[in-house]
Amino acid sequence: MFHPFHVEQFLSELEHGVKYNYSESGVHPMKVEELIKLTGLDPNTIWSTVLDYPQVNGSTLLREHIAKMYEGADAENILVTAGASEANTLVANTLLEPGDNMVAFRPIYEQLTGDVRNRGIEVRYVDLDPYNDWKIDPQALMDAVDENTKVIHIINPNNPTGQVVSQEERDAIIAAAAKVGAWIVADEVYIGTERDTDEVTKSFWGDYDKVVVLNSMSKAYGLPGLRLGWMVAPKDTITASWRRHEYATVAATTLSMRLAEAALAEPARGLLVERARRLIRTGFETLTEALKVHQGVFTVSPPKASAMSFIRFDLPVDSETLCRRLHAEQDVLVIPGSRFHVENHFRFSSALPEAHLREGLNRLNKVVGSILETA
Structure with a gap:
């Protein structure tokens, strides 16, 4: 269905x-003109770009810029995708098989959950509390996982509520994943959009050994038209996802990668x-x-x-x-x-x-x- x-x-x-x-x-x-001005990019760099197939897993420079955001990561931990939407699809195709289940928190932007359900894989929802700032119930989460749970999916900061998980909630997610050996797939496209603090929301990367992080140029950077995103994961998982990426889109576009390279370089x-x-x-x-x-x-x-x-x-x-x-x-x-x-x-x-x-x-x-x- x-x-x-x-x-x-x-x-x-x-x-x-x-x-x-x-x-x-x-x-x-x-x-585009605003981005070029902000980054200091020479427009001739764009006009002289050869519109050939780009490096399939993402240009080396772009992956190096991305890796700097994640402590302990290097370019081999990064796969550049056609938006976070493709990254979600790659997660569904790489980490989950028939008979598995995935746990997710609701309300949620149902891209990964919908993709998973369309592959015939069970999604178990843990409902967030609307009367308590949409917080996670740790016991409900622990009750939702079992030996067939292969992924716990979290969007942090959340879409649609804009809430950020507390340290207590973070610990509960890690504990539930560790209990059954599940992956944590963290959609972190809203990191950098903090409203009430200048402290950047903490990534799940580095908190647990089985983490896949998804992000993109669309939300915090105001560049959704680039249709460029990325995965951060252990190197063998990146390789497995890369093989599926070759079927899905082959690569993100040459111009998108070039503009993203400029946008993700400091101070831009x-x-x-x-x-x-x-x-x-x-x-x-x-x-x-x-x-x-x-x-x-x-x-x-x-x-x-x-x-x-x-x-x-x-x-x-x-x-x-x-x-x-x-x-x-x-x-x-x-x-x-x-x-x-x-x-x-x-x-x-x-x-x-x-x-x-x-x-x-x-x-x-x-x-x-x-x-x-x-x-």
Whole structure:
């Protein structure tokens, strides 16, 4: 049985041409000219690039830049992929076989979980607590694993809630994985998007011997159009994934790798992270201000990181109806919580230019006002 990717299906159907798009989960994307200016890259380097097949596992320079982010890693621990989406697919194809199961935390961006389910492999969900900042229940996690659990999947910082696991939660994940010899697959695409601190979220890399980390240029760096991501893993796992990568995409693109090399070299990488945090912090302040217009309607656990908030609402409509009305009546796009299997919520991305953000929030409040008037 095929399981559609509910979030991406919603976006594919509605995002084209929408004027006020708050459905994306990264910071406002950069233009090529902005990236070239920030990195100091000579434009002639781009114009003179030969559009040949690139190094299949990622250019050596790019993998070296990536490896510097992960203590103890080197270029041989890195595989460059066509976005984190391909990296997720490689995990499903490399680490899991029929008869295995995977444990994941919900709400979750269901890319890896959907891919795994479509391969006929069981996914066991541990539900996060919406009334306690979406925290993990360590006992529920331990109860979910067994001798057939091969992967525990964590998105940290989380999508859609923006929460970051505590040390206690981290220890619980490692303990559960160690109990059954499972892999920890950590999607860390939102590291660098911290809202309330300049301290970078700790990677799972180095905390346990069976860890695969996934990341990309899309979220913290504001470069989703590069469609470039990576895996960090033990070298034999990278080799096994590389063999499957050759079937999937062969390689990421030459130009994407060249631009990513420039973006991940210091000081450019640090400047991109500063830009992301500035947009995230300012945008969240604007969002929380707008959510107060209709008292008692909206509540949100402030995200510790990421460009988005998972907002709870108290209205006499379900999340799909609310989001469809926003799109039809006000040309505003947000993602209903039902697409994450959580009702009475929607995901809203606020790391955007101020004027554009405020206009969309005004339109959101118009629809809410209309609903309240007719309730």
